[in-house]
Amino acid sequence: MKKWIPIASGLVAGFVAATISFADLSSSPKTTEAANSSTKSNAEKVYVPFGQKDDYYLIDSGGHSGQLFVYGVPSMREIRTIPVFSPDSATGYGFDSRTKKMLGGYTWGDLHHPALSETNGDYDGKFLFATDVGNSRAAAVDLKTWTTRDIIKVPNTAGPHCAAFVTENTEYMFLPTRFAVPLGQKYESLDEYHSKYRGVMSAVTFDQNKEKLNIAYQVALPPWSYDLSDAGKKSSKDWAVLTTYNTEESTTTMEINASQADRDYIVLFNWKELAKMVKEGKYTDVNGQKMIFPEKQKGGIYLIPVAKSPHGVDVTPDGKYFIASGKLAPAMTVFSFEKAFKAVENKDFSGERNGIPILNYKSVMEREVNPENALGPLHTQFDNKGMAYTTMFISSEIVKWNPKTGETLDRVPVQYSPGHSVAAEGDTVAPDGKWLVALNKLAKDNFLSVGPSHPETMQLIDISGKMNVVDTVPVNPEPHYAQMIKADKIKSINVYPKDTKNPDAVYKKSDARIVRKGNEVHVYGIAMRSRFIFDAKAKRPDVIEVNQGDHVFIHLTDIDFDEDITHGFAINDYNLNMEVQPGETNTLEFTADKAGTFPLYCTNFCSALHQEMNGYFLVKPKK
């Protein structure tokens, strides 16, 4: 294949102004593993016959769509969108009372790195977490129902890009931020940047029974940008690492000013020690949050110099090393946790910044790896043999290499400009090997043109032998990162179980009723194939009549306890819409401010008589 990759100067401005041909690169890789001897064609590898299911779920970040996209691997069929940070017309997400309250009035989000819950460093298939860089929120998704169960707004912070990652038993997820702001985001002149601004990291816990996120404590890190992160594993399980950039503390034209210093830092911290500090009261209350200030409360946090403006940092599955990728310095740096622990113990410091000790680079660094002509390393994933796969944004390829020797083993071009890649069971202590998916930022000429802007792409790569791209699919914005988990680890439910304790639920047709309390109207209704019953005793059970100005609650239960028989509920011209999945009860709350006659109907095609599933919402005008 001869594909010329133009390097868009705006992407890494002025840094590399050249073009690279993969025809030139094809002679350079040294492959130690035998080429894949399989005779299966690529099409056969991704073909999952009708009636059979995929081996893996791929849960992909929807970036500034605010949502998550669910795919099957190896077929790369898109199965579902899970609304998280943005309202969703298709499911009524953000319209019904529970999800509307959860969204808190925000109508968009920027979902970056999804993280699956873990038990003993292995994906347990229970929950998935994600953060919103746009409006500083974090969310938890239940994988039994594939719905977002909780969202918290994270105070004192702006843009938790450097997240989410969870510790080995999901004790915490940490949310460091991309943007530094004054604590509480109050106004401060940018001339006071060094003293008044901070990059705050939040330690968030999740109560799995109550399905509630909670901020345990925060750390007021220096006013730098925190980019990516990973939790330690096994012997390093109490620790975590973050990358930083703009340690220059520039406040304008970052493209140039944040790339001045030769080195930025990895932040290495011991979360058990930080939790202990909080327990001992070593924190300051900041807007109701327990805030650790590292310059006052010493210990638990260290800096490690790293090649300038690093992007990703990834912990090896054995928990022994962490690998930083320098997006501007074309090298991956392998650091040893063991050496770092020794340097901490021996106070082997080369100085400090903002009161945080800097570990001696030479004492902690294991090796610098610089594959020939590989440019723009961003993120690293691993296979079942501990081999590393690093995405090269600028040279548009995936490079396979051995973290223990630094040797380049294989490389494959991707189309184009990969950000992250995701390996099967990739963040666990035991990745699967077999599949890697490149999450590419640009499609360019891959598909039929849809105008000047194109979708992003995902490419499925067989990594069981010599790397082989077997499929390319378009994907909606923006595949920042994804998680790939064995399908049989997730136990989805087929119908919601009856919740007899829910006062809003109605399971018997004869119990459907409309109750008025002053100007509050509560409808306890039923949706079933193929009608609504709002008031069992009324002349027209499928009609709701209220007075203009009434505050209306429509509680609706889907009593079809039958997989996939979901009903919708929409009121024409009231801009209202929700869904009830099989067995589910949901509530729509609104004020009937518009007088008139408004048809209501089911939005989900639920039976042959779905078109008959409608009624009227009558609003009597005020006298």
Ligand code: RUQ
């Ligand atoms: S970052 S392309 Cu938003 Cu994950 Cu590296």
Ligand code: CUA
């Ligand atoms: Cu219920 Cu259509």
